[in-house]
Amino acid sequence: MYRVHIPASSGNMCVGFDSTGLALQIYNSIDFEARKSGLVIEMDTPAPFIPTDGRNLIVRAARRAADRMGKRLPGLYLKQYNRIPHTRGLGSSAACIVGGILLADTLLGAGWSREQVLSLASEMEGHPDNVAPAIYGGVCISAKAEDGYLVRPVPVGEDLAVCVAIPGFTLSTRKAREVLPASVPMKDAVSNIANMGLLIASLYERDYTHLGAALHDRLHEPYRKTLIQGFDDVIQAAYDLGAYGACLSGAGPTILIFLPAGKQDFERQLQEKLRSIPGGWKAVLTDFDRRGAFVETL
Numbered sequence: 053m054y055r056v057h058i059p060a061s062s063g064n065m066c067v068g069f070d071s072t073g074l075a076l077q078i079y080n081s082i083d084f085e086a087r088k089s090g091l092v093i094e095m096d097t098p099a100p101f102i103p104t105d106g107r108n109l110i111v112r113a114a115r116r117a118a119d120r121m122g123k124r125l126p127g128l129y130l131k132q133y134n135r136i137p138h139t140r141g142l143g144s145s146a147a148c149i150v151g152g153i154l155l156a157d158t159l160l161g162a163g164w165s166r167e168q169v170l171s172l173a174s175e176m177e178g179h180p181d182n183v184a185p186a187i188y189g190g191v192c193i194s195a196k197a198e199d200g201y202l203v204r205p206v207p208v209g210e211d212l213a214v215c216v217a218i219p220g221f222t223l224s225t226r227k228a229r230e231v232l233p234a235s236v237p238m239k240d241a242v243s244n245i246a247n248m249g250l251l252i253a254s255l256y257e258r259d260y261t262h263l264g265a266a267l268h269d270r271l272h273e274p275y276r277k278t279l280i281q282g283f284d285d286v287i288q289a290a291y292d293l294g295a296y297g298a299c300l301s302g303a304g305p306t307i308l309i310f311l312p313a314g315k316q317d318f319e320r321q322l323q324e325k326l327r328s329i330p331g332g333w334k335a336v337l338t339d340f341d342r343r344g345a346f347v348e349t350l
């Protein structure tokens with residue numbers, strides 16, 4: 053029996069739309085082994101929204117990977133430990149896709165490189181910003197190349213901490229992409245390019261003076277925040293408590309918050325403020341995952 057662990061991810065880092073993302077210390081795990089035939093999927097806790105047949109995203113990714121490897125998957129037994137809240141902007145679909153590909157790679161002995169995993173996972177997810185950090189860990193910037201993706205990890209200081217505010221309601225990525233315009237004014241594109249530069253410089257230099265300003269996006273957040281009850285109030289609450297910056301996580305509705313490391317009381321203080329904001333918000337102080345997905349033998 054094997055077990056694959058895949059971190060949650062926060063796509064975009066707001067201004068790096070569809071290209072940049074970070075991995076978090078919240079994990080889905082999947083136990084798996086080959087069977088002679090058939091497909092058995094179990095959950096460690098009830099998850100009525102997850103299909104337990106061939107429509108399951110992990111299985112679809114594993115089958116797609118097997119096709120790409122030119123091999124056939126055997127029968128499968130899976131047990132899912134779902135810890136990443138789904139449809140909240142924390143990369144649950146990316147985790148399933150990466151997990152399914154690594155499962156196929158392990159059972160079929162294909163020995164795929166991380167670049168090969170990234171290429172297929174991005175194709176399935178439609179963008180690389182979640183799957184890259186889910187595979188490599190940390191903060192990753194990915195750019196489409198002629199043949200696959202170029203991916204660069206960005207070092208993150210131990211002095212930077214991360215918290216997420218997760219609402220009780222869901223927002224599918226599909227729905228959150230439908231509200232985006234087909235084209236944007238040149239000045240908005242220029243603003244994002246400048247802020248993306250500032251963001252990466254802040255991380256490299258470990259100087260967070262301009263981190264909040266760098267997180268001002270004009271390509272997607274202004275359109276999506278109208279779908280998110282309490283958005284402005286949650287962002288304000290984070291700044292009031294001394295956060296460096298706060299923005300939409302992925303396609304939302306979760307909000308990603310950067311803060312100085314060592315503020316152990318931040319989660320409790322934020323939760324106190326979230327109580328008066330409609331939407332059933334929950335504060336979770338977490339950290340960057342710096343390893344990425346991995347498979348262990350049980």
Ligand SMILES: Nc1ncnc2c1ncn2[C@@H]1O[C@H](COP(=O)(O)OP(=O)(O)O)[C@@H](O)[C@H]1O
Nearest residue numbers: 102109134138139140141142143144145224225
């Ligand atoms: N643990 C899981 N097992 C199987 N499928 C899942 C799981 N988590 C999420 N999914 C699939 O991914 C979809 C959510 O994807 P998406 O809307 O992109 O949200 P997210 O921001 O969580 O990635 C779900 O509707 C479901 O199809």
Ligand SMILES: N[C@@H](CCOP(=O)(O)O)C(=O)O
Nearest residue numbers: 063070141142143225302303
């Ligand atoms: N770049 C994508 C990110 C989607 O992330 P998710 O965690 O919400 O699925 C987008 O902004 O649509």
